[in-house]
Amino acid sequence: MNMTIEPKNLMNPTLELIMNRRSTRNYDSTPLTQADKDTVLQAAMRAPTAGAMMLYTIIEVEDQALKDKLAETCDHQPFIARAPYILLFLADYQRWMDLYEAAGCEARAAELGITPRTPAEGDLVLALMDALIAAQTAVLAAESLGIGSCYIGDIVEKAEEHRAMFNLPRYTFPAALLCFGRPASIPKGPKVTRFARKFIVHRDRYQSFTKDELNQLHLPHGRHSFAPGDFASGAQNVVQANYFRKFTASFSVEMTRSVREMMKRWVGD
Numbered sequence: 001m002n003m004t005i006e007p008k009n010l011m012n013p014t015l016e017l018i019m020n021r022r023s024t025r026n027y028d029s030t031p032l033t034q035a036d037k038d039t040v041l042q043a044a045m046r047a048p049t050a051g052a053m054m055l056y057t058i059i060e061v062e063d064q065a066l067k068d069k070l071a072e073t074c075d076h077q078p079f080i081a082r083a084p085y086i087l088l089f090l091a092d093y094q095r096w097m098d099l100y101e102a103a104g105c106e107a108r109a110a111e112l113g114i115t116p117r118t119p120a121e122g123d124l125v126l127a128l129m130d131a132l133i134a135a136q137t138a139v140l141a142a143e144s145l146g147i148g149s150c151y152i153g154d155i156v157e158k159a160e161e162h163r164a165m166f167n168l169p170r171y172t173f174p175a176a177l178l179c180f181g182r183p184a185s186i187p188k189g190p191k192v193t194r195f196a197r198k199f200i201v202h203r204d205r206y207q208s209f210t211k212d213e214l215n216q217l218h219l220p221h222g223r224h225s226f227a228p229g230d231f232a233s234g235a236q237n238v239v240q241a242n243y244f245r246k247f248t249a250s251f252s253v254e255m256t257r258s259v260r261e262m263m264k265r266w267v268g269d
């Protein structure tokens with residue numbers, strides 16, 4: 001029989017860091033040192049990058065007025081304004097388009113009979129991958145320096161406002177907003193639970209789950225998915241509560257409108 005031995009509970013300082021990380025929203029007000037910032041940025045820029053093209057730009061958000069505004073535009077999250085350091089990761093094809101133009105690429109392509117093109121859906125997804133991989137590398141680098149972080153997904157809302165705030169050209173697209181700061185106190189309580197591995201890791205092909213299996217999804221949180229409960233939203237179980245709090249919430253509707261707008265601008269008609 002072909003037995004696979006899966007290593008369990010291997011530990012080293014890097015794994016410890018990954019396993020113990022948790023999102024930090026309550027910051028000590030001391031600013032990060034320049035060495036802290038340089039180290040986090042340098043680590044981000046060492047992340048794997050498609051074709052070594054670095055299809056992203058990182059904006060350091062230092063202006064308190066911008067932080068205050070982000071705390072509003074990103075679904076009213078006041079802790080953003082108190083983050084000592086904020087990085088906006090953009091998927092960025094603009095720099096390459098400017099470079100292509102400066103290098104006379106289109107003119108040369110015409111001479112060679114090669115059809116020129118502009119960034120399309122595939123380029124956007126690739127640039128988003130690049131930006132997000134750099135962002136998560138920044139998270140882990142910061143964590144290793146004792147600096148906590150929190151992603152803000154709402155940065156993809158309010159496309160028009162964020163474009164104006166950060167002067168974003170056409171072929172850029174917000175991929176991640178990250179707040180950084182040393183935790184104001186040692187976090188108490190358990191870390192946020194994850195779903196059981198069998199729901200997340202499939203072998204060889206995608207697997208769907210029966211209703212009975214799905215009922216077990218929330219067991220690591222100490223309850224069944226469809227167990228009756230009483231929620232302020234009127235939901236009757238934990239999954240309905242998620243549906244109302246996340247999926248049908250106004251921020252999700254705005255996110256879709258805003259992302260559609262940004263994709264239209266990137267891809268063109």
Ligand SMILES: Cc1cc2nc3c(=O)[nH]c(=O)nc-3n(C[C@H](O)[C@H](O)[C@H](O)COP(=O)(O)O)c2cc1C
Pocket residue numbers: 021022023024025077150151152153154191192
């Ligand atoms: C794409 C993404 C968007 C997120 N957006 C927010 C956010 O807008 N506000 C917030 O407080 N946390 C946000 N988070 C943090 C998650 O809530 C957090 O990672 C999750 O609850 C698990 O907790 P942990 O990071 O402490 O393990 C976001 C995380 C990710 C990956």
